[in-house]
Amino acid sequence: METETPVTDHKFMRDINQNRLLNLIRLKAPISRPELSTESGLSPATVLSLTNDLISRQLVIEKGTARIPRGRRPTLLEIDPTGGYAIGLMLREHEAVGVIVNLHSAIISSLHWHQTFSGQDTETIECIVSLVEELIAQAGIARQRIIGMGCAISGYIDSQHGICIDSWQLGWHDFALGQPLSERLQMPVLVSNNVRCICCYENLFGRGQDYQHILTVALGRGLGLGIVSHGNLYSGSLDGAGEFGHTVAIVDGRQCECGHRGCLEAYVAHRGLLTTYGELLKAWGQQQTEPTLDQLLHSPPEDQAALHTFQQAGRLFGIGRANIVNLFNPECIILTGEGVEFGKRFFDPALQALHEHTFSRLDRSLQVILEPWSGYESWARGAGALVLSQFLFSVNS
């Protein structure tokens, strides 16, 4: 007896194949339909049907023809950057940055607000909604062209349910903000860890495009990690993978924001550096008041306390990176965040320690990429890239 394939299965398969084609077009544009058929293994008829659908949805455009020795020249396809938009929002203690990105994940509009989010209540939800509305109005984009919003937050986030489980920076614990934001804004809302958002951007559109195994390390106010394995973001069984900053660097060491002792972040992120610097200045009788971050970052080369602080922290950071190289065996590490401005006093010992502690020859072809710091817009852009990744370019949907 013949059984019919359920309609939902057909649609599911069609969506998967369409995402595969979209991804191929994104990566290999301009590309012809015959090339897409060869690359994807899909029949020419299926490629024709699916790409025509993508064109009618304004996600793909025809642009020029391929040069071939003889016969009819096939039309070339590429992503239409104006075919849709995603909102990316990054929330920090006292500020928010919002961007709207096109399908190339290029920022077409952005806003920066000085805003304190303290409570985990409807007031905060309404505040975020008003910021997003302001951003949409500024961009002048029709609402139906917006695919969704990504919200980047530091800490442990349950992305599947849109819940901020623990963000010490924002003081939010078990705050379910994804669903109310989605209802109020009438669009899909993804909430994710901020470093995972950046990692998503680097993987799809940034410096990680040429690699399959990437680690993105974000250093600055905190220390986070995004993991890409076989081209896909790795999030762990409970969505908590990548808490690099809370791996133990010193047994029974300094108190960390998370409540534990000796976390790496408590030594190499802003607060940790300042604590070490202040301790050294006091011990050496040079300054009794608490130093500022500006003072440390702009300290002269002859400042021995600053040199010592950076060297000590750089070494711990390098050992930490060697540990994650030994665990994940990445092809490349992309280093981003405000911390890229720590300079040679920090990164020279960090690089040396990385190579000293990497197992066997795992660092043989390891690329270490320092991404110049360009502000928090790039983090918000990551949240937008996450939306594009989830709804358009997801290869494993």
Ligand SMILES: [Zn+2]
């Ligand atoms: Zn910690």
